[in-house]
Amino acid sequence: MKRPAVLTGEYFILGDYACAEGALAAGCRFFAGYPITPATEIAERMSYRMPEVGGIYIQMEDELASMAAIIGASCGGVKAMTATSGPGFSLMLENIGLAVMMEVPCVVVNVQRGAPSTGLPTLVGQGDVMQARWGSHGDYEIVAYAPSSVQEMFDLTVKAFNTAERYRIPVILLADEAVGHLTEKLVIPPEEELTIINRMPPQDPPGEYLPYRADDSLVPPMANAGEGYFVHMTGLTHDERGYPIITGEAHEKLIRRLIQKIRSHADEIIEYEEVELDDADIVVIAYGITARAALRAVRDARAQGIKAGLLRLITVWPFPEKKIQDLAQRVDTFVVAEINQGQIRREVERFVDRPDRVIGVNKLGGDLITPNEILEVLCQPSPK
Amino acid sequence: MSAVTEVKTRHPLDRYIREERFPHIWCPGCGLGIAMSSFLYAVDELDLDPKEIAVVSGIGCSGRVAGYVRFDSYHTTHGRAIPFATGLKLAKPHMKVVVFSGDGDLASIGGNHLIHAARRNVDLTIICINNFNYGMTGGQFGPTTPLGAKTTTTPYGNFEHPFNLVYLAASAGAVYVARWTVLHTYHLRQSIKEALLKDGFSFIEVISPCPIGFGRPNKIGEGLEEMKFYRENSVIRNGIDPKDAELSFRGKIVVGKFVDIEKPSYLKTLRDFYDRILGENHGS
Numbered sequence: 001m002k003r004p005a006v007l008t009g010e011y012f013i014l015g016d017y018a019c020a021e022g023a024l025a026a027g028c029r030f031f032a033g034y035p036i037t038p039a040t041e042i043a044e045r046m047s048y049r050m051p052e053v054g055g056i057y058i059q060m061e062d063e064l065a066s067m068a069a070i071i072g073a074s075c076g077g078v079k080a081m082t083a084t085s086g087p088g089f090s091l092m093l094e095n096i097g098l099a100v101m102m103e104v105p106c107v108v109v110n111v112q113r114g115a116p117s118t119g120l121p122t123l124v125g126q127g128d129v130m131q132a133r134w135g136s137h138g139d140y141e142i143v144a145y146a147p148s149s150v151q152e153m154f155d156l157t158v159k160a161f162n163t164a165e166r167y168r169i170p171v172i173l174l175a176d177e178a179v180g181h182l183t184e185k186l187v188i189p190p191e192e193e194l195t196i197i198n199r200m201p202p203q204d205p206p207g208e209y210l211p212y213r214a215d216d217s218l219v220p221p222m223a224n225a226g227e228g229y230f231v232h233m234t235g236l237t238h239d240e241r242g243y244p245i246i247t248g249e250a251h252e253k254l255i256r257r258l259i260q261k262i263r264s265h266a267d268e269i270i271e272y273e274e275v276e277l278d279d280a281d282i283v284v285i286a287y288g289i290t291a292r293a294a295l296r297a298v299r300d301a302r303a304q305g306i307k308a309g310l311l312r313l314i315t316v317w318p319f320p321e322k323k324i325q326d327l328a329q330r331v332d333t334f335v336v337a338e339i340n341q342g343q344i345r346r347e348v349e350r351f352v353d354r355p356d357r358v359i360g361v362n363k364l365g366g367d368l369i370t371p372n373e374i375l376e377v378l379c380q381p382s383p384k
Numbered sequence: 385m386s387a388v389t390e391v392k393t394r395h396p397l398d399r400y401i402r403e404e405r406f407p408h409i410w411c412p413g414c415g416l417g418i419a420m421s422s423f424l425y426a427v428d429e430l431d432l433d434p435k436e437i438a439v440v441s442g443i444g445c446s447g448r449v450a451g452y453v454r455f456d457s458y459h460t461t462h463g464r465a466i467p468f469a470t471g472l473k474l475a476k477p478h479m480k481v482v483v484f485s486g487d488g489d490l491a492s493i494g495g496n497h498l499i500h501a502a503r504r505n506v507d508l509t510i511i512c513i514n515n516f517n518y519g520m521t522g523g524q525f526g527p528t529t530p531l532g533a534k535t536t537t538t539p540y541g542n543f544e545h546p547f548n549l550v551y552l553a554a555s556a557g558a559v560y561v562a563r564w565t566v567l568h569t570y571h572l573r574q575s576i577k578e579a580l581l582k583d584g585f586s587f588i589e590v591i592s593p594c595p596i597g598f599g600r601p602n603k604i605g606e607g608l609e610e611m612k613f614y615r616e617n618s619v620i621r622n623g624i625d626p627k628d629a630e631l632s633f634r635g636k637i638v639v640g641k642f643v644d645i646e647k648p649s650y651l652k653t654l655r656d657f658y659d660r661i662l663g664e665n666h667g668s
């Protein structure tokens with residue numbers, strides 16, 4: 001039986017499957033991937049569902065090819081996604097830079113596992129946060145969402161597509177093994193209730209349209225292949241026509257715009273959830289699966305009379321630096337819990353006057369951080 | 385007085401190039417311009433709608449073709465032209481997607497993509513410029529450099545065995561395989577036309593002089609001399625087993641059309657499967 005793209009209803013479903021359904025609901029009709037634990041179930045679901053909705057599932061020969069293929073498909077006007085884990089993500093990075101430079105919307109899912117190298121294929125990790133930020137060479141801005149639940153595997157995948165299309169960028173869904181392999185409740189809303197954003201088409205006729213001329217939004221409208229605009233796109237530094245110019249001046253102009261196009265919209269892009277922050281003395285910062293343990297710890301601390309709060313990052317990139325600066329004015333201590341050696345903690349430290357006000361709760365991967373491990377820190381006397 | 389002679393200031397192929405991008409970056413005596421114009425003549429003679437053509441290149445001197453042709457054209461990353469083109473083709477099945485790139489780009493860093501796209505029989509036309517070296521980076525040896533040839537990284541002569549690209553493409557599943565030098569302008573143009581019309585993975589190797597990276601260091605000569613060398617040493621052997629079309633250093637250059645077979649393309653097989661299992665309205 002053929003099912004529709006938006007499977008409105010209530011489900012008890014795997015996180016990876018929810019991600020695939022979110023992509024389809026967002027209008028994704030091209031998936032290229034290469035199997036890897038713990039992201040394989042996304043590919044499996046896509047191989048089954050794409051033909052039902054008139055889309056393409058293609059299993060490429062590796063992740064270099066997968067990433068190149070989704071950029072190619074998106075240049076053809078089809079929303080496209082790939083899904084992988086650390087080893088594959090490493091292979092995708094050069095072409096993520098190409099998507100940044102060519103301004104091609106696409107979504108890359110990284111279901112993180114214990115790393116480096118082959119690491120812990122079946123166990124959780126959150127160690128690719130900085131790789132997601134800086135992994136491709138050069139200066140650029142990136143948007144990355146960190147889902148904490150199966151519902152968010154769906155919702156944030158939809159959002160990732162919307163952000164990709166809105167700003168003409170590659171967007172990363174930085175999931176983790178625990179969320180990807182979690183089975184819990186998912187509600188898929190009726191199709192009419194979903195917000196879907198599509199890339200802005202050219203506003204000028206062929207001949208007048210310049211593929212990289214942007215208005216104040218800094219996001220140029222995009223012509224797809226086959227529409228008669230005869231676009232040229234390159235990873236080389238280029239002018240508004242898309243033609244290469246190899247000068248420092250042209251580079252400054254282009255890269256400045258690519259960076260500003262995200263920075264100037266940071267307030268619209270950045271998302272976080274605030275729990276009990278109003279009167280908090282100590283604030284836990286967490287994302288992904290770890291945010292769930294953090295929430296439990298905050299509730300338990302409150303029950304013991306400790307004024308704890310939670311800042312759950314929904315976008316890890318761009319980083320909510322203003323929010324941290326703001327909180328630093330009225331909060332004593334930050335506790336950053338993450339399954340890595342302090343990648344976001346260092347980021348928090350950059351926006352707090354004294355590094356000793358920022359405490360890390362860290363694991364290397366393989367095991368989740370428990371609520372108690374965070375609670376213990378919340379119960380310690382403040383460094384002030 | 386006499387009849388007014390019309391002075392033609394336009395070349396018939398001008399409408400297919402981005403004139404504003406000229407002069408091009410290629411060296412005097414380079415074969416790339418001829419290879420590109422052979423492709424454009426093929427498009428012109430087939431009277432294809434330029435809107436329905438996309439050109440994808442990787443990185444290299446050959447990869448610059450994407451920047452000069454007035455089609456939707458994409459200059460991607462080193463080695464990834466074929467998977468990029470695969471995504472584009474599957475997103476726009478009615479378009480003719482042409483990959484124009486170099487021997488290093490397609491057979492070294494992108495070698496895995498070449499054989500897998502051939503195996504899948506994705507409907508792409510690959511024009512692979514073989515100049516026996518990495519021209520763009522200054523003439524290092526690559527996967528097609530003949531044994532014994534000097535390059536900037538084989539100062540004592542190349543001791544690695546090269547690929548026979550036509551044999552490689554044919555064994556991997558290409559349905560159309562040919563090799564010409566840029567001096568076989570007529571044959572090359574015919575082959576590109578056949579490849580463009582073929583539903584499946586077509587591979588055309590174009591032997592192209594690179595006086596800077598290959599001709600000069602190997603004493604084959606500059607510009608025209610390297611062209612002359614290729615012309616004098618070519619032998620046409622249509623239909624032979626591509627295994628027997630091996631190239632060697634300063635040896636005979638076997639050219640011709642080696643493979644032209646029918647086999648359902650990737651999209652055709654995909655649609656047949658889905659039709660059978662999901663019914664005809666699956667939409668893929």
Ligand SMILES: Cc1ncc(C[n+]2csc(CCOP(=O)(O)OP(=O)(O)O)c2C)c(N)n1
Nearest residue numbers: 443444445446462486487488489518519520
């Ligand atoms: C990942 C990566 N590695 C290396 C390079 C440097 N590079 C640019 S072009 C090239 C070789 C091109 O050779 P070929 O494909 O034969 O093209 P030609 O210049 O000979 O036409 C290399 C090694 C690069 N751009 N990217």
Ligand code: SF4
Nearest residue numbers: 410411414445519594
């Ligand atoms: S280096 Fe060789 S291939 Fe490159 S432009 Fe010069 S002659 Fe042509």
Ligand SMILES: [Mg+2]
Nearest residue numbers: 486487517519
């Ligand atoms: Mg070469």
